[in-house]
Structure formats: structure tokens, C-alpha cells
């Protein structure tokens with residue numbers, strides 16, 4: 415039995431921004447976008463954030479690529495976003511779920527070496543086992559070699575942007591597969607080229 | 616009866632960053648910080664974010680003040696943070712819970728008029744009624760006159776920064792008071808002085 419008003423497609427979304435800390439931030443963003451193929455995701459930009467939606471692999475592929483192409487400029491750039499799945503009634507962009515699984519930007523992204531410092535938090539909604547589920551993803555990050563430590567409200571990951579995004583994607587997918595109608599959010603703050611450990615706030 | 620290992624203080628925290636989109640972003644941040652009295656919150660900054668912890672009113676007072684003093688420069692500035700309460704085992708900074716409720720930065724903050732566009736999302740963990748609880752906070756924002764519309768994964772608020780922060784704080788407090796051991800996260804992306812509706816990503 416299937417609810418008529420409920421999306422069963424498991425469409426994944428990410429609402430995010432890229433912050434280049436430079437006077438020509440617009441140029442950095444537009445140049446990065448020109449290098450990214452976004453044709454496999456639904457995409458909408460407003461004055462606060464951009465929202466992309468589609469199959470999990472393409473959402474992560476596009477988010478990673480936009481960040482990497484902005485960060486390879488050596489400008490201090492931060493990605494700040496929330497990945498989500500299972501929001502009830504959530505169907506806009508469902509046509510993108512029929513795309514095949516070939517990632518359009520992976521080849522270009524893996525050529526770039528960008529060191530990042532990252533803080534992530536997982537929010538499995540409506541799930542009494544959520545603390546255990548979160549703890550399991552810390553183990554995933556340790557296996558990937560990206561886990562650095564726990565901090566208040568978040569886990570810290572360090573390493574190459576491609577490796578860190580791999581951990582983000584694997585953790586998110588693991589959590590949303592915990593059950594058929596799971597509703598999960600994952601926040602990520604990913605920083606590259608920070609001038610010092612003292613200047614962030 | 617009281618668990619020994621469990622904090623009952625309901626300490627509130629916010630892990631956030633301020634992003635001034637300018638070459639002299641460090642100066643903008645440091646100048647803003649100089650104008651803010653942070654003595655009533657526990658505070659720790661690393662290379663990705665800053666974490667403040669203490670009584671709810673002081674966490675919101677300090678977060679708002681740092682953002683407003685950065686944004687009054689007219690530089691495009693974004694606040695991106697997650698407010699949290701009820702994280703199990705969470706006690707560092709508990710001594711700050713004995714501070715009185717007088718807000719140290721409110722007087723200076725309300726003098727500044729900064730228009731903001733904001734997207735917020737509420738995550739009441741381990742709560743089967745979470746969708747209803749979220750819907751109730753939309754009504755709070757409507758009463759405050761700050762609610763603009765729902766977008767994918769978030770609610771959009773617009774208006775003066777002081778009014779928007781009032782909605783953020785009221786919504787967060789309403790949700791964490793739903794029960795004694797609630798665990799709640801609320802993300803907020805708050806943008807001021809954006810050059811156009813086309814340039815955000």
C-alpha cells in the first residue's frame with residue numbers, strides 16, 4: 415500500500431551556500447559554477463542559499479564540485495549546507511530521480527587537491543536509536559581516515575576534500591537507509607584555505 | 616531522582632560562523648568582536664567555527680550582537696549556525712548557567728537597523744510529534760511578522776535582524792520546552808547586504 419500524497423522516491427536535497435571571503439566573491443562563485451555540470455539535479459538559487467535535489471550521488475557530486483572549483487582558487491572558501499531526505503510531502507524535482515548513476519563531475523573533482531577542515535552533525539528525526547546511529551557514522555569516518563575528533567555538537571573531519579565528501583556521502587546514505595521512511599538531516603561546514611586557526615568565527 | 620552523569624542544566628549552545636565576503640574579512644570579524652561583551656558565555660573558536668554556550672538568553676544575545684556589528688559595516692555578511700540543547704552528557708561550561716538574565720549586548724544591538732534574509736530549520740530529535748511542533752513555530756514567526764514563506768527544508772524569515780533573532784529565540788525556546796529532556800537543533804542562515812538576488816549560491 416502506498417500513500418498517494420507521499421513521495422516514495424527518496425529524493426535527496428542539499429540547501430547550501432559557498433562563501434568566498436574576498437571582494438570578488440561573485441566572480442569566484444560564477445567561475446566555479448561554469449565548471450560544473452548540474453544537468454542531473456533540480457536546482458534553485460535565491461538570495462540566501464542554493465537548493466539542489468535529485469539522486470543522492472548527483473546531489474553529492476554537484477555540491478562537491480562547486481565547492482572544489484571555488485576552493486582551488488586558493489581564496490578562503492567555506493561550504494555550509496544541510497543535506498536532507500525524507501521530508502514528508504517532498505516531491506518537487508522527482509523527475510530527476512530517473513537519471514542514471516554516472517557522476518558528471520567526479521573526473522574533474524578528483525584531479526583537484528584541496529585540504530579541508532570540516533564539522534558535521536547528523537540529525538535522524540523521529541528515531542529513538544538516533545544516538546547509536548550517529549555513533550556508527552563516527553566509525554565510518556575513522557575507517558575513511560577523515561575523523562579527527564568530536565567537538566561540541568559536531569564531529570570534525572580533516573583531509574582532502576574528495577575524501578571528506580566521500581565520508582559525508584557514506585554517512586548520510588547509511589543513516590537514511592536505516593529505514594524506508596527515514597527523515598534525516600546532515601549539516602556540514604567545510605573550510606578551505608583558512609589563513610589561520612585564530613581567525614575563524 | 617537525578618542521573619549523576621546527565622546534565623540537568625539545559626545549557627544552550629550555538630556553533631556558528633560569520634562570513635564577511637570581503638578581502639578584509641578578518642578585520643570585520645575582529646572589529647565586531649571588540650564591540651561585544653561575551654563574558655556571560657563559554658566561548659571557544661577554532662579554524663572552522665565558534666562555539667558559545669550558556670543560558671539561552673546570553674547565547675542568543677551574543678550571537679545576534681556579533682552578527683549585527685559585522686553587518687552594520689554594509690559588507691555582505693552571512694551568519695551560519697546551529698543552536699542546540701539537550702545533547703546527552705553535555706556539561707562543559709555549566710558554571711555559566713548561574714549568570715543572571717540581564718543581556719549585556721541588547722542595548723547596542725537594538726540601535727542598529729540591519730535588514731536580513733534568513734532561512735531556518737528546526738530539528739526536534741527523538742520526538743514523534745516533531746512535524747506538529749515545527750508547524751507551531753511557523754505560527755510564531757507569522758505572529759512576529761517575520762515569516763515570509765516555506766522553502767524546501769527551511770522556513771524563510773525577513774526583516775530587521777533584531778526582529779528575526781527574536782523569532783529564532785522564541786521558536787527555539789518553545790521547542791526545547793516541549794519536554795524536560797528534549798534534544799533540539801535549529802539551523803539558521805542569516806544574510807545581510809547581499810548585492811543581488813542572483814548572486815547567492
Ligand SMILES: [Ca+2]
Nearest residue numbers: 809810814815
Ligand atoms: Ca550573495
